[in-house]
Amino acid sequence: MKHIYTSVDIGSDSIKVVTCELFKNKLNLLAASSVKSEGIKKGLITDMELAKNAYNQAIKEVEQMLGVKIKKIIVSVPSYFSKHIVVNGEVDVEMGIVHTKDILNVLREASIPQIKKPNEMVTVVPIDFKVDNKEAVLDPKGVTGKKLHARAILVTVPRKNIVSVLSLINQTEQEVVDISINGIGDMYALKNSNTDNKIGAIINIGAETTSVSLYNKGIIVRNSVIQLGGSSVDSDISYIYKIDKEEAKKLKEKFALAHKMYAKLNETREVVNRNSEKIKINQYEISEVAMVRLEEILELAKKEINTLTNRKIDYIIVTGGVSNMAHFNYIAESVFSKDVEIGNLKVTGIRNNKYVPAIGNIVYFINTLKLKGQQYSMFNQTDVEVLSSAKSNFLDDTNGTMVGKVFGYFFNE
Secondary structure, three states: OOEEEEEEEOOOEEEEEEEEEEEEEEEEEEEEEEEEEEEEEHHHHOOHHHHHHHHHHHHHHHHHOOOOOOOOEEEEOOOOOOEEEEEEEEEOOOOOOOHHHHHHHHHHHHHHHHHHOOEEEEEEEEEEEOOOOOEEEEEOOEEEOOEEEEEEEEEEEHHHHHHHHHHHHHOOOOOOEEEEEEEHHHHHHHHHHHHHHHEEEEEOOOOOOOEEEEEEEEEEEEEEOOOOOOHHHHHHHHHHHOOOOHHHHHHHHHHHOOOOHHOOOOOEEEEOOOOOOEEEHHHHHHHHHHHHHHHHHHHHHHHHHHOOOOOOOOOEEOOOOOHHHHOOOHHHHHHHHHHHEEOOEEEEEEEOOHHHHHHHHHHHHHHHHHHHHOOOOOHHHHHHHHOOOOOOOOOHOOOOOOHHHHHHHHHOO
């Protein structure tokens, strides 16, 4: 069976859809689209019809590339006011040998009592498992013993964060099989040997907001959101040169440098401003405008990291669409010194960092399947042939709703 997955990231600036195939433990891109968002403000739906039209367009573009309909998706939900709680659980090993059912039972035992209204569970990320008094392991399947203990991070967000997204998907032809937050996707897309055993942070500069996530041994433990993003640079350019914001965005992406160090005074672009006047913009000046705002965002992120933890940080990774700007590494290094790196996608067929969370959430979904000992594809055999030429309810107030169904997904065998 081919293992094919679709992930959707509903952002304020754009809706990203990616479909990937897992082949020989390597993720390959099959199709991707990015459509300008409408009716969405900071990840929350403000106009359902506008948002649905943009979402359907993004899905349709990928469907046209694939030649088949997308029926099932993973989707990210806003991480505002997310909580990351260390939870513990212990259960009897039913058959004397740990099976998937025991793993799900212990994670359910650990997490469900800790979910407090008005928050809902997004996911539970295992830290480790112990069988009796044996050494802790990441995957206990097949270990013999009487008691299974688990430590995990329970991730919850306010119910409105989930309902906002699921209400949109509920009006479309797709079914949500799992939800995540982009902070989890960031790590799983950018994981390396440096992140697995250390404490660090990932800064993802989005369009309207910047997320700062703290990780311990590759597991998200804290997250916060700064109310500035790449569109702040667009606004600055638009204001200073009196040009439309869309034109300002194009200049940021195609002409400006993130750091003025290598910008050229004699390199110019001619544009028409809002007064219908032709003006020339030189690269040095526009790069200086961008640099000032990017520096502010990164300084705020730096302060946020210090607020999230007083422990020594071993690594800082910066990603997000704006990190694709030329010479972005210089502005990052000017704020964080040489300890910072730019997190770039390494998936065959896709390089733009705005897709980092969507790709990472597929990787996380696959890891969850491995822990559960499952093989799964979001496309049936007929669809796969064309490409080639889970549900339980645990919250009383969500029974029969999409939130309840998605919540139950994690604990399904």
